[in-house]
Amino acid sequence: MTRLLLLLLALVMAAPLPAQDLLPPAPYAYKQLDDPAQEAKARALMETLRCLKCQSQAISDSDAPMAGDMRHQVRSRIAAGEEPEEIRQWLVERYGDYVSYTPQLRAMTWPLFAAPLVFLGVAALLLRRRFRKTRGAVK
Amino acid sequence: MSEAPAPRRAGLWLWVPLAVFAGFFVLVMTGLLAPADREVASAMIGKPLPQFDLRPAVPGRPGVSTAQLADGKPRLLNVFASWCIPCIAEAPQLEALARQGVEIDGIAIRDRTQDVERFLDANGNPYQRIGADDLSQVQMSIGSSGVPETFVIDGKGIIRHQHIGDIRAEDVPKLIEKLREAGQ
Numbered sequence: 001m002t003r004l005l006l007l008l009l010a011l012v013m014a015a016p017l018p019a020q021d022l023l024p025p026a027p028y029a030y031k032q033l034d035d036p037a038q039e040a041k042a043r044a045l046m047e048t049l050r051c052l053k054c055q056s057q058a059i060s061d062s063d064a065p066m067a068g069d070m071r072h073q074v075r076s077r078i079a080a081g082e083e084p085e086e087i088r089q090w091l092v093e094r095y096g097d098y099v100s101y102t103p104q105l106r107a108m109t110w111p112l113f114a115a116p117l118v119f120l121g122v123a124a125l126l127l128r129r130r131f132r133k134t135r136g137a138v139k
Numbered sequence: 140m141s142e143a144p145a146p147r148r149a150g151l152w153l154w155v156p157l158a159v160f161a162g163f164f165v166l167v168m169t170g171l172l173a174p175a176d177r178e179v180a181s182a183m184i185g186k187p188l189p190q191f192d193l194r195p196a197v198p199g200r201p202g203v204s205t206a207q208l209a210d211g212k213p214r215l216l217n218v219f220a221s222w223c224i225p226c227i228a229e230a231p232q233l234e235a236l237a238r239q240g241v242e243i244d245g246i247a248i249r250d251r252t253q254d255v256e257r258f259l260d261a262n263g264n265p266y267q268r269i270g271a272d273d274l275s276q277v278q279m280s281i282g283s284s285g286v287p288e289t290f291v292i293d294g295k296g297i298i299r300h301q302h303i304g305d306i307r308a309e310d311v312p313k314l315i316e317k318l319r320e321a322g323q
Contacts, residue, residue, distance in 0.1 A: 020222060021222045022222070022254065023250070023251060026273075026274045026275075052179050052284035052285070053284070053285060055177060055179075065249055066275055066284070066285075069249075069274050069275035069276070069279070070275075070279065072274055073274075073279060092182075093182060094181065094182055094279065094281070094282035095179055095182060095282050095284065096179070096182045098179055099179070
């Protein structure tokens with residue numbers, strides 16, 4: 001009985017091994033930039049960058065340490081005067097298109113951009129044919 | 140309804156939406172049922188290492204810099220952390236590689252000196268140099284998205300291969316093969 005109690009006690013007291021670092025978050029992980037215009041730029045970019053640790057989240061939504069480091073990277077580069085699209089390109093060069101939620105125009109993705117135009121064209125053709133027919137019927 | 144369209148042609152066209160739907164259905168189901176690949180491969184393979192110079196993570200070993208990595212000899216660059224559980228699992232394999240004469244440098248991600256020391260005491264130290272990457276900056280610049288990851292770097296400092304996840308015993312021959320290729 002005492003052994004069982006001891007075992008239960010051990011189970012209750014067991015501390016989970018944290019798979020998380022003990023360093024404080026990066027300076028700009030949770031701190032906004034002083035200039036509101038720059039912060040707005042950084043925020044817009046961070047909302048369209050994928051957190052590589054928690055892949056269905058943007059780095060702006062994630063508390064993973066790596067997402068914090070990525071936010072720090074974005075904010076400090078914006079503060080240094082870099083354009084958001086340059087930073088996106090820098091990350092895409094390293095991780096591929098997957099890191100960006102904004103689709104890039106590529107050999108693989110051009111149908112994504114062309115499809116709406118094709119659909120509009122088809123719709124216009126169909127409509128033209130239909131209107132022609134009705135005019136013919138009225139005559 | 141004076142002019143009905145030719146019934147045969149219309150009959151064939153009628154099946155097009157169903158065929159398109161079937162195509163989409165197959166596409167979606169294969170995407171749903173296939174095991175998802177969650178690994179993000181680095182796009183830096185074949186490119187030179189970016190410039191960096193990391194401070195030593197522990198007093199006993201020098202830090203890691205780009206200049207030192209391009210010294211004519213191929214090597215492994217292991218991205219690890221003391222707080223990473225799979226890094227403990229791959230430690231024996233790194234140890235074995237080091238014993239075979241493979242040069243291994245380490246990059247410790249977001250780590251305190253005392254934690255890295257404790258980790259090396261417990262799991263062995265196969266590293267010649269260990270750099271501390273406190274803001275994951277170098278990790279990002281080489282396209283690594285987690286720990287552990289291992290990169291094969293050739294003598295000119297060009298990234299030749301990336302191994303994602305812990306190195307298991309069965310992964311060792313491939314790494315040695317990649318190192319040999321990088322040495323040619």
